[in-house]
Amino acid sequence: MTSTATFDLATRLADLSRxxxxxxxxxxxxxxxxxxxxxxxxxxxxxxxGKRLRPILCLAACEAAGGQxxxxxxxxxxxxxxxxxxLVHDDLPCMDxxxxxxxxxxxxxxxxxxxxxxxxxxxxxxxxxxxxxxxxPSGIPPDAVVLELADAAGSTGVIGGQVExxxxxxxxxxxxxxxxxxxxxTADLFRAAIRxxxxxxxxxxxxxxxxxxxxxxxxxxxxxxxxLLDAAETTGDKTDQPEFNCVSVxxxxxxxxxxxxxxxxxxxALEKLPGPTALLHAVADYILTRTH
Amino acid sequence: MTSTATFDLATRLADLSRxxxxxxxxxxxxxxxxxxxxxxxxxxxxxxxGKRLRPILCLAACEAAGGQxxxxxxxxxxxxxxxxxxLVHDDLPCMDxxxxxxxxxxxxxxxxxxxxxxxxxxxxxxxxxxxxxxxxPSGIPPDAVVLELADAAGSTGVIGGQVExxxxxxxxxxxxxxxxxxxxxTADLFRAAIRxxxxxxxxxxxxxxxxxxxxxxxxxxxxxxxxLLDAAETTGDKTDQPEFNCVSVxxxxxxxxxxxxxxxxxxxALEKLPGPTALLHAVADYILTRTH
Numbered sequence: 131m132t133s134t135a136t137f138d139l140a141t142r143l144a145d146l147s148r149x150x151x152x153x154x155x156x157x158x159x160x161x162x163x164x165x166x167x168x169x170x171x172x173x174x175x176x177x178x179x180g181k182r183l184r185p186i187l188c189l190a191a192c193e194a195a196g197g198q199x200x201x202x203x204x205x206x207x208x209x210x211x212x213x214x215x216x217l218v219h220d221d222l223p224c225m226d227x228x229x230x231x232x233x234x235x236x237x238x239x240x241x242x243x244x245x246x247x248x249x250x251x252x253x254x255x256x257x258x259x260x261x262x263x264x265x266x267p268s269g270i271p272p273d274a275v276v277l278e279l280a281d282a283a284g285s286t287g288v289i290g291g292q293v294e295x296x297x298x299x300x301x302x303x304x305x306x307x308x309x310x311x312x313x314x315x316t317a318d319l320f321r322a323a324i325r326x327x328x329x330x331x332x333x334x335x336x337x338x339x340x341x342x343x344x345x346x347x348x349x350x351x352x353x354x355x356x357x358l359l360d361a362a363e364t365t366g367d368k369t370d371q372p373e374f375n376c377v378s379v380x381x382x383x384x385x386x387x388x389x390x391x392x393x394x395x396x397x398x399a400l401e402k403l404p405g406p407t408a409l410l411h412a413v414a415d416y417i418l419t420r421t422h
Numbered sequence: 423m424t425s426t427a428t429f430d431l432a433t434r435l436a437d438l439s440r441x442x443x444x445x446x447x448x449x450x451x452x453x454x455x456x457x458x459x460x461x462x463x464x465x466x467x468x469x470x471x472g473k474r475l476r477p478i479l480c481l482a483a484c485e486a487a488g489g490q491x492x493x494x495x496x497x498x499x500x501x502x503x504x505x506x507x508x509l510v511h512d513d514l515p516c517m518d519x520x521x522x523x524x525x526x527x528x529x530x531x532x533x534x535x536x537x538x539x540x541x542x543x544x545x546x547x548x549x550x551x552x553x554x555x556x557x558x559p560s561g562i563p564p565d566a567v568v569l570e571l572a573d574a575a576g577s578t579g580v581i582g583g584q585v586e587x588x589x590x591x592x593x594x595x596x597x598x599x600x601x602x603x604x605x606x607x608t609a610d611l612f613r614a615a616i617r618x619x620x621x622x623x624x625x626x627x628x629x630x631x632x633x634x635x636x637x638x639x640x641x642x643x644x645x646x647x648x649x650l651l652d653a654a655e656t657t658g659d660k661t662d663q664p665e666f667n668c669v670s671v672x673x674x675x676x677x678x679x680x681x682x683x684x685x686x687x688x689x690x691a692l693e694k695l696p697g698p699t700a701l702l703h704a705v706a707d708y709i710l711t712r713t714h
Binding site: 159163164165167168169172215216219222223224225243244245247248249250251252254255256258259261262263272273276277279280281283284285286287289290292293294296297310 | 451455456457459460461464507508511514515516517535536537539540541542543544546547548550551553554555564565568569571572573575576577578579581582584585586588589602
């Protein structure tokens with residue numbers, strides 16, 4: 131890839147991220163809608179300078195499946211709202227009890243615990259509202275996008291992964307538990323983002339399967355590189371119990387090799403798609419090489 | 423109404439409640455699905471001997487709109503799952519901090535606070551899954567049922583009412599705040615239940631509007647009789663702060679009169695519907711005369 135192409139891709143990713151921000155700003159109830167504190171809390175949670183990785187994957191998958199990226203914007207917003215609610219609830223005192231996220235007080239610190247709980251609950255409802263608003267080409271079942279999101283979000287998806295993660299905090303455990311947690315806590319929402327984008331483009335079964343392979347591998351790689359970054363950060367003065375993570379199960383070199391293997395498999399899955407895959411390649415590169 | 427008709431209606435309501443229970447039992451992931459504690463917590467929350475009022479309203483509205491009641495079962499389950507999740511979250515320590523519901527320890531007492539939070543979150547996702555699975559006759563937009571649920575569940579619906587209710591706990595306030603809280607905390611989900619049932623039957627605009635009038639009035643009456651029952655129960659040794667409620671704003675007689683007025687308006691709205699309205703009449707009678 132030439133440096134011009136790389137530059138263009140970075141610009142396109144930044145543009146998509148901005149488009150997602152603009153669309154979120156436009157669709158969320160204004161901060162002064164009654165109850166004002168709830169709508170302020172929702173906007174505070176949504177606009178924290180996140181990279182918008184999941185919605186970008188949704189839009190990029192729509193393009194790779196032969197559509198225009200912005201065709202999948204409602205689905206992309208749905209995924210980001212769902213992701214945001216999980217972060218708000220994860221930060222609560224009864225969960226990870228985090229007081230800072232991206233350098234700002236977490237929602238429950240800024241707005242109180244009850245309002246944070248309820249802001250998360252409302253964000254999940256808003257996510258499903260957006261999923262229902264996604265226009266779908268004929269041939270795609272009308273409930274397909276909502277079902278993708280519901281399955282990813284539910285008790286055998288993200289929430290299931292979260293419960294198992296909490297149950298194993300502080301205890302190094304077996305590889306099958308690692309895989310269960312990674313698959314559900316992280317990969318399931320990557321998978322839904324990408325499949326929802328593909329469905330918005332009217333993807334056939336073969337295209338959907340290829341993009342699912344990309345998604346699942348990308349999700350695993352993301353969680354592994356997350357754990358590698360955590361391990362790098364916490365060398366030294368970390369006083370908490372050791373977090374259960376991929377590095378503790380496979381070691382740093384083992385974890386790095388697994389991440390590389392997943393990215394290779396993700397890129398192989400992109401080989402026969404009807405639309406451009408440059409954005410999906412760029413995201414895969416970013417995940418393997420990210421430093422934060 | 424003859425006593426035979428009353429008996430038949432009571433039997434039909436009990437039958438519908440049992441059908442809802444059976445359908446819930448069938449659709450929820452088995453208690454041993456990984457993570458088992460989460461699926462046990464979900465079943466514990468769903469099977470607490472509730473009256474299944476909201477799903478019955480959904481099925482009854484489907485009948486009143488000219489359909490068969492069980493045509494609306496996915497929508498009915500969606501409403502009950504959504505209602506259940508709001509109860510689980512309302513009971514949490516950062517909200518009402520209730521330790522007993524229907525004579526049993528609340529979900530967070532039985533399963534821990536994090537698992538209760540996550541069980542509630544998963545129940546909301548399951549609710550939207552069921553809403554998406556509701557078959558709809560041609561002429562009804564395919565996203566109509568999910569949108570009804572999302573609007574009722576969101577920041578300008580149930581959650582909005584909950585936030586305002588928490589903000590006013592312990593402070594008697596003005597009638598417009600009372601109305602805001604009742605409309606959103608309670609009436610919005612009654613309204614969604616009934617409209618979702620009507621949509622499942624393929625209701626036209628006029629039918630949908632009549633049932634909406636029934637629903638809104640029923641929801642108000644329900645909240646008022648709830649407050650009257652609370653006031654009757656708490657005479658005497660209640661040591662908490664006085665709860666903000668309808669009785670404190672309108673007085674007992676005033677509240678009772680408002681409940682009766684809403685039920686009269688609800689029954690008037692049933693006059694020109696294409697299907698049988700006996701079940702909807704029975705629910706209205708029940709709400710006005712209930713003793714618990």
